[in-house]
Amino acid sequence: MKRAAHASATGTRTRVRSHALLPDRHSWIDIGFTLALAGIALSAFGTSFTGSTYLVVGLLGALIAVVVTHLTRAAGWPIISAVVICVVVFFVLGGPLCLRSLGDTSVLPGASTLARVADQAVFGWKDLLTTLPPIDGDGPLLVLPWLAGLLAGLVGMGLAHLPVRRPWLAAVLPVLGMTAVLSGAIVLGVRHPQSLLLQGSVFAALALAWLAIRAHRASAAVHGGTTSYVRGAGAVVMLALAAGVAFPASALVGNDDDERAVARNWVEPPFDIGRYPSPLAGFRTYVDLKGTTNSTNVYDKTLLDVEGVDTGTRIRFATMDRYDGMVWGASDNALPGPADDSFQRVSSTIDNPVEGDEVDVTVTLGEGWKGVWLPTVGALQSMAFETGDPRAKAEVFRYNLATSTAVVPSGMAPGDRYSFTAVQPDDALTAETVGSAETTALPPGASFIQGPTEKWTEQAGTDPMDRVLAAAEHLRSQGKYSDGIGRTERIYVAGHSVWRLSDEFVNAPQIVGNDEQYAATMALIANDIGVPARVVLGAVVPEGGRVTGKDVSAWVELRAADGSWRTLPTESFMSMTPPADQVPETNTPMSGTVIPPPNPIPPPSDAGEQSDADLKERKATRKKSDEQEDGLIPGLPAWIGVVLTYVGGPLLLVALLLGAVVGLKAWRRHRRRSADSPSARFVGAWRELVDHARDLGQVVPLGPTVTRREQSLGIVSGQAGPLARRADSFVFGPHVPEKAAATSYWELVDAERRAMSGEVGRWQRLRAAISLRSLGVRPRRTSAAPDGAPREAAADTGRTRGLKSRLRTLADWRSRRAPD
Incomplete structure (x- = not known):
């Protein structure tokens, strides 16, 4: 009560922001609309990726960016600090969230992981535009929705709180920013939209609702919450303007596939054989x-x-x-x-x-x-x-x-x-052809082919080439042909990704596809058996020499023991029989995870092929490598990798943010201690004591007219008063203080800070170390110093002018009371 009465008498105002980190009602509205619009914008990648992992990763990025932007704003930091923090988060979490499919140590923020994340951020759009969708939803291209989510959160919340003079511009900016995010996602997508209803009607409705709420908020702030016809007409004009902008933009998500504008239609990638479209x-x-x-x-x-x-x-x-x-x-x-x-x-x-x-x-x-x-x-x-x-x-x-x-x-x-x-050359495949003994490891993710290969070749004997031909015969006799064009055949989609070749081809109730799926699968089977194989796209020259599109086919070439490549014709492994109208049902479950037990390999023949011991050793090596790929770090249990992925990354991020707060306070303390002038060092030492008290939860008054002695009343410390008077005597004394005196004063302040910390518990000391309360924006000070005051104390004169006036009055009263 005494402290409150004193503050009222002196006219000071205590700068207290309880729950400063919690959003207010307006901030919650902006956060909700930002996340909702970001989710709709990210859904535009749905036709480019399989599964929903891309959406989870993107929304996580948007949520992190929104939280970071709000916290930096609550702390009074500039928007560039939120950008810097989000850049750090992008690289630190990019590995665990987006590069898990690469295995090994790609989830750890090492040099190679950071380089891969940066490469995907800069050049990933080329891979996205030059790869036939849908792309593997767990692949490294997840960096793109991860980056898009962070950008969406930054753009939405950053523009929502951007200080602008014109109210209408403050209302429009975040809506335009999120519309730009949606447009960018659509341009990087495909010609077939994921959802016209979601990306068109729902997005427009939410955007216009947010625009109306922000326009009403800005108008109330300007006119004091009163209503007027002018503001009503302005809101109508703004909505009409937004609708006029949205109408031509709707062509991007129109239902006319021939007019849908996406970058995939125009991209012409430079020659790079490793990146060029297959x-x-x-x-x-x-x-x-x-x-x-x-x-x-x-x-x-x-x-x-x-x-x-x-x-x-x-x-x-x-x-x-x-x-x-x-x-x-x-x-x-x-x-x-x-x-x-x-x-x-x-x-x-x-x-x-x-x-x-x-x-x-x-x-x-x-x-x-x-x-x-x-x-x-x-x-x-x-x-x-x-x-x-x-x-x-x-x-x-x-x-x-x-x-x-x-x-x-x-x-x-x-x-x-x-x-x-x-x-x-003579590239015909004959019964005497012996397959090459060179080891060819299965590509990543292609282990699904091992089970079907073992089952289809269990009666083929020991010769690898015989096993390849047996698998080819099984595909030809059991498979069906479809280009996915007919009304009942549209379920047989294009592509030859792991998803298409496993669950939708070899492990499907009915094997159905065209040259693309058959040739891609046949080459993987040959590599799994141990015969190097590759896929060739070309044509068989018809009579007359004119080759048209219907003459194009895909076949497989197998490497023989003499190093030559022999042709396995398309008709050897592909059926031309169309599928039935209805996909046949089967009671035998076959999924990509169900692998029949391996078939024992009989002793080798005398034809010069691989020995039984060699085949067993190669299979054991491959099995060991597959088991290592299941874990994120070779040699460690898989659960450790899971913990590092889903727990270690967020903990590392929290540790980095808390470490940044502690480091920023240490840098501030160093600048204050090493100021150019001794007076500034005294001022900095006192501010350090005030900031430490505020971090401990003590209510210390702030303001341009608050003196140090008034502040010392709010500091729970026995030495706060003497330290305040000593600082005033040096800062406003008749002579410039010495550096040694400033050093001695800093030692006293440090000792008092330690004493204050020792009076509270360990948990409270930890909270004080990472508290953002003392990092907020301080009230502005007067820049000019009064006559007679040292130049170094210019920044402190505003809050001590009242104290000097009272001291001068007290000196005059004492002189009149003194005896002659």
């Missing part, structure tokens, strides 16, 4: 649409006219020798041995010694051809471009000797003509 992923551009039209379909269009080869010759478009769990694609150095397994710049004459029949071929590209892949036959010996700019094409032309794949990074156009000399 030609196999676009196989459905060559299928019969059965009456429907599509501008990208080339089923009936001429792809190329070939001269100089016999009917039935296989012409190669591209060879794909690497499977990453999403697509089969071309790569450099897929084979461990050959140095020529890379795309190299070559001259007009190519050093490519291969035994076989030499042919001179001329190719003219037709109206249906586009892209960088160059159709060739056999092993090239020379290449000559005849149209366009032959020199420019020759300079960028690259060829892979190991895969016999040619590319022109600048692209080829209809009407281009070129000729080449090639050697056609």
